[in-house]
Amino acid sequence: MTTAAARKQRIEFGDFQTPDSLALAVCKRLTALGICPDVVIEPTCGVGAFVVAAVQSFPTAKKIMGFEVNSDYLETSRLRLQHELESGRVYLAQADFFATRWQAILEQASGALLVLGNFPWVTNSVQSGIGGVNLPRKANFQHHNGLDAITGKANFDISEWMLLEVFRWMEGRQGDVAMLVKTAVARKVLAHAQRQGLALASSCIIKIDAKKAFDVSVDACLLVVRFNNAVVATDEYQVFDNLESTQGQRVGHRLGLSIADLDAFDAHVALVGKSPEKWRSGVKHDAAAVMELTRHGQTLQNGYGETVDLESDYLYPLMKGSDIGSGKGWRKKYLLVTQRYVGESTDSIRTRTPKTWRYLQKHADILGARASSIYIKNPQFSVFGVGTYSFRPWRIAICGLYKSLDFRLIAPIEGKPVMFDDTVYYLSFDEEAVAQKVFALLHSDAAKELLSSLIFWDEKRPVKASILNMLDWSLMQEGKIKSPQQSQLPLGICA
Incomplete structure (x- = not known):
């Protein structure tokens, strides 16, 4: 043979x-x-x-x-x-x-x-x-x-x-x-x-x-x-x-x-319910070379190595799943977010930001060739995983691919909310104080033990939105849970 x-x-x-x-x-x-x-x-x-x-x-x-x-x-x-x-x-x-x-x-x-x-x-x-x-x-x-x-x-x-x-x-x-x-x-x-x-x-x-x-x-x-x-x-x-x-x-x-762990689950089953804020996944666009850009000095480059000149209106700081999971800071990456909600018309980009429109038109063949049927049925240059929640300034994020429950508190960068790729799950908040409070609750022993009991760590994407959304952190009253020392919590990311 x-x-x-x-x-x-x-x-x-x-x-x-x-x-x-x-x-x-x-x-x-x-x-x-x-x-x-x-x-x-x-x-x-x-x-x-x-x-x-x-x-x-x-x-x-x-x-x-x-x-x-x-x-x-x-x-x-x-x-x-x-x-x-x-x-x-x-x-x-x-x-x-x-x-x-x-x-x-x-x-x-x-x-x-x-x-x-x-x-x-x-x-x-x-x-x-x-x-x-x-x-x-x-x-x-x-x-x-x-x-x-x-x-x-x-x-x-x-x-x-x-x-x-x-x-x-x-x-x-x-x-x-x-x-x-x-x-x-x-x-x-x-x-x-x-x-x-x-x-x-x-x-x-x-x-x-x-x-x-x-x-x-x-x-x-x-x-x-x-x-x-x-x-x-x-x-x-x-x-x-x-x-x-x-x-x-x-x-x-x-x-x-x-x-995955019945003993831990039974000990914290009272916290099983519905998350007060829904965990969302990051933006899906299937065209990283076009939609993701990196700042080098005063210029932007796309994945093809092209120098790009765009208005800032649709550009948002981007952190990838590997950044979130490994504890890295922001690496001066940006994401071109063409819509504020799924299905929104993208025609206004033409008049509002002509340079951005010309850039998208230049790469229209690549964006139009995205294989998923969800792009075919929606406006030109569409993205997914966007809504009102995408534009709140404060986030708590975790990468679904990493084998640990390391939540990150993410602050706005350059006055804008940080976007993520679709390997990241996150909660978003209007106020820093609320985000800080929920962040502490998620790092409590009770929260981590319950979530860990639901996670099979040998899976390719062990952390799932469906699991995160089962923790009702509103049931965790102050003084009734054992929280880690503040110095042990991962730091927020500042501009």
């Missing part, structure tokens, strides 16, 4: 073969959890690491079955397991997960079942991008609406679909599922199972070092789910730091939400 073809196959099949040592460590942890299967099924067994580990770790299992779509991998597994195949205890077969009639196989598996393995670590959008066919039949299994599909929420990991399919195998029987997956996928399927009321007797997430095991930089885990129809389904699970850890953190679901 050529290098290019091999690379495509690795991507298409999410092909990360499990090291033998990790497979054995996983099975050791499963036995410590009291899992003692009569039948083991590995639906995507690859070169057989988990089948070999199951043979060694579960001596009372009557049948261990491995299935694999790749004939070369299957042959490797057969060579490794020749003796067990001859004895009849191990069964190996070539099978495409998405085309196999699993129900017929499951009907032959009597007793306690363990479904074990490592499903592909690849999304359906990546599959489509390389022309891959290793996909389930098209179906809106997550029940997303059209808008969610447009914004990417309909993109899913193939392993997510496969895990939910395996959960369906367990309906009406006793057994366990133990699968290496991305941590985000594990949380999604557990949330889905909870919404669907599936009979999960217990579950846990055990973190693994994916960089060490697979040489990939992704948060991954062993997901263990135990099924028993005689047990009432639970809405919580534990997260362990590694395969040797015995002390876990309580995670689960409350009020229809996925909670």
Whole structure:
């Protein structure tokens, strides 16, 4: 197989073969959890690491079955397991997960079942991008609406679909599922199972070092789910730091939400409500080289290196998400804000600021080529994420991409409110005193502990507006919360 073809196959099949040592460590942890299967099924067994580990770790299992779509991998597994195949205890077969009639196989598996393995670590959008066919039949299994599909929420990991399919195998029987997956996928399927009321007797997430095991930089885990129809389904699970850890953190679901730390959430649940001021995201324009400018001495330059001469009317100081998240000051950047509210006509720019109008016209092709349909339906040179709130002078801001709750108090610069890019969430205020008061409340222990309990820090954008908007800081009365020392609060930014 050529290098290019091999690379495509690795991507298409999410092909990360499990090291033998990790497979054995996983099975050791499963036995410590009291899992003692009569039948083991590995639906995507690859070169057989988990089948070999199951043979060694579960001596009372009557049948261990491995299935694999790749004939070369299957042959490797057969060579490794020749003796067990001859004895009849191990069964190996070539099978495409998405085309196999699993129900017929499951009907032959009597007793306690363990479904074990490592499903592909690849999304359906990546599959489509390389022309891959290793996909389930098209179906809106997550029940997303059209808008969610447009914004990417309909993109899913193939392993997510496969895990939910395996959960369906367990309906009406006793057994366990133990699968290496991305941590985000594990949380999604557990949330889905909870919404669907599936009979999960217990579950846990055990973190693994994916960089060490697979040489990939992704948060991954062993997901263990135990099924028993005689047990009432639970809405919580534990997260362990590694395969040797015995002390876990309580995670689960409350009020229809996925909670990262149930102990902290339960301690501060009285603060859950609606933020008195709505958290907003920064300005969306999708044309940074045109709309964002930097001052060098007395001149402005755009992203193309062009010297630009504009009136100041539509120019506002800009701080990027990286500035907010890293604690940096203002770097003499500006944003061209063409509207004060979404949908406002931009015709007045022509007469009010002719130089700005000529600049926009010069780059009209670039601005007109912005791909999102939201620009097509709105006035020429439109931006989004603007409203009355955008022009209040004082802000409290946080970058959604950073893995910390570091709020910044941002003062006006050059007599104008500071604008942000759309990786930043912020509150805006007319008065400095009010902004200072809310800033102190957000830095209180109670506020940070509640918000942290709702945040899964391994996500790409862990801090979300939906989470920030759940904290009702108006309920936090002075004297009833423990606030940090004033000297510990991040400083506001002055002109």
